[in-house]
Amino acid sequence: MSKYEAIINFINYEINNKNITYGEKMPTIRELSEKFNCSKQTVVHAYEIMQKNHIIYSRPQSGYYLIDKKELYINDFNKIIDFSSGSPDESILDYKEFQHCLNQAIEIHKATLFNYSSPKGLPDLIFTLKTYFENYQIFCSLDDIYITSGSQQAINILCSMPFPNGKSNVLVEQPTYHGTLKALETTKTPIIGIERKFDSLDLKELEKKFAYGNIKCFYTIPRFSNPLGISYTNNEKKQIIMLAEKYDVYIVEDDYLADLEIKNNSYPMYYTDTSSKVIYIKSFSKILLPGLRIAAVVLPKLLRNTFEEYKKWTDLNTSVLSQGALDIYIKSGIFNSNNKTIRTTYSERMDALRKVSSEIILPQIKWHIPDTGFYSCIEFLNNINIDWLIKECDKKDILIKGMDNAYLKDYFNGDILKISVGNCSTSDIENGIHELLKIIQIYYNNI
Known part of the structure; x- marks a missing residue:
């Protein structure tokens, strides 16, 4: 589990046990950074995810607060799974x-x-x-x-x-x-x-x-x-x-x-x-x-x-x-010591992607998954509306994006989707790819 996931789980636990009440100020970024032995940016990342999911809100110059929503159930919390980012996973950086x-x-x-x-x-x-x-x-x-x-x-x-x-x-x-x-x-x-x-x-x-x-x-x-x-x-x-x-x-x-x-x-x-x-x-x-x-x-x-x-x-x-x-x-x-850990981590993530991609077979797509690295690709053998796919994934808190900015105008190919595992845990990959493939399956079933 990454550090930011651990922070989110800790906050959820505190809310469930009424150690944090609605309208009350959340633990400060400094406090959580020291408690979890991580960077302040990791804490900010965790809080940004919780804010996006309408669990907390921020007050300028004051901090973060728990939203007063009686219907809020912590177990319904959906974590953002980001397959679009080219950034490394800060939780494994030293x-x-x-x-x-x-x-x-x-x-x-x-x-x-x-x-x-x-x-x-x-x-x-x-x-x-x-x-x-x-x-x-x-x-x-x-x-x-x-x-x-x-x-x-x-x-x-x-x-x-x-x-x-x-x-x-x-x-x-x-x-x-x-x-x-x-x-x-x-x-x-x-x-x-x-x-x-x-x-x-x-x-x-x-x-x-x-x-x-x-x-x-x-x-x-x-x-x-x-x-x-x-x-x-x-x-x-x-x-x-x-x-x-x-x-x-x-x-x-x-x-x-x-x-x-x-x-x-x-x-x-x-x-x-x-x-x-x-x-x-x-x-x-x-x-x-x-x-x-x-x-x-x-x-x-x-x-x-x-x-x-x-x-x-x-x-x-x-x-x-x-x-x-x-x-x-x-x-x-x-x-050298830390790089061995990082190398193993990304190899394991590609292994996880390879495994989950084989569990739902769609004849309309072809996977291209390397042994390690940040990026893999889905090649669409039949046309798909990428904009529609992006919006449907967003509804499930899965982030993907098109590849327009990677091409010169005359070379653009809309039949390729980049999947980045740079900022995803193995559980993110397993859950997110399952959902992504189901959405793709729905698209092809309806055309």
Whole structure:
């Protein structure tokens, strides 16, 4: 059971036993945070769910209060099941341990905190990341590594800056991470799409795009794609790199969920790159703290100076405190220890999804469920009204959303529904998917 679920159960117990009465102020966020040894944000999340379900209400500058509804029965409480969120489950993120690392970082780097630091990044963290990357088959020099304020900043810079090949267009998979599409849109960078199917990428089509598309770089999420959840095989990665070398195209490899990989023989594209065409991006938002805003970029030598210049005039330098805390967190061994737990958790969630999806067989849909990660997909073999489905699920307190923002206009496919387990417990998955499949079944029965 997650921390926010435990908080909700505790409040329900207190209400049932009349320890909290109608109109009475609820326990404060600080009190519950200390009682359950969790972040204040976790308590806020629990209270927001109870507020949505009309159990409590908030008074500005005062707190939360129990609604005076005589007909309220606590056992009828419906918990929100969120299959739409790309955020990690905060209940399994290690806030307390990381807080100790922050405190140590303040002591160690207190002199640096009051001055600007190198736009390249904190030297201590860069040194630590070099060793950390080697565990993931990323072998690079200290000079290759740059620290950015999250992967979004790295993507924004790479979209904006010129490349040595003198080309101007960015090729993206369809669908892809909506943050990259927004970065390309806001920087007015010309975009070209290529369809990424569940079985493979059309390599002949890719070669045609590379040959005639004036492509400066190809942005790809080879492992646990956002939003499809699928991964390229090692052979597919090699072929893509060969084409990039042949047509002088750079590859931007976004490996945001590398830490969740459970296969020993799955390597990043960077590992097989011998032509210095791969730019490797690694974020820590999904497996540590989203608000940390730290990512690392491994760059080919020809791109370093330009990237650093763009980085410098974007924010001068990334937060020294965040960098210092991450450095301590990794070096202490806490990161590896906690990451094992997180990796197991998401693998178990996909197992639960695979199990429940097999219990109601619908010939009109096809599941695509990876071994682990955040995302899986339902492919609708017969047309369905996604807007109707979203509204019907909302009535059952199940959150899903369409994939419009993951596509360029000419590539939109309304026959795919993304299912995120990032913020769902196994019980959420079991209950929510059962309800979702029943709703889908009703739709097809009525047409």
